[in-house]
Amino acid sequence: MIKEVNQACEKLNSRLGISVELPNPKKKVLKTAAACNLVVGAGLVAAGILFPSKSCALLGGISVISSAVLNKESKNKTYES
Numbered sequence: 399m400i401k402e403v404n405q406a407c408e409k410l411n412s413r414l415g416i417s418v419e420l421p422n423p424k425k426k427v428l429k430t431a432a433a434c435n436l437v438v439g440a441g442l443v444a445a446g447i448l449f450p451s452k453s454c455a456l457l458g459g460i461s462v463i464s465s466a467v468l469n470k471e472s473k474n475k476t477y478e479s
Contacts, residue, residue: 399467399474403420407420425475428468428471428472428475429468429469429472432472433465435461435464435468436461436462438458438461439458439459439464440462442454442455442458442461443455443458446458
């Protein structure tokens with residue numbers, strides 16, 4: 399997914415005549431971010447359940463989904479750059 403987004407942005411950059419490079423995170427960075435998102439998401443879901451603020455539960459759910467996407471993306475990484 400990161401590779402496809404970078405390719406689309408490169409095409410747009412060439413059409414607009416600008417030079418913007420997007421980061422290409424390493425596999426280890428993606429795994430670390432996925433773990434952090436999972437911990438924060440679980441905490442927010444728990445807070446949303448314990449307290450009357452349901453927005454915390456919603457944000458926690460989004461964070462857990464983000465963690466799953468990052469984990470899947472890290473598994474699709476075939477190289478370390």
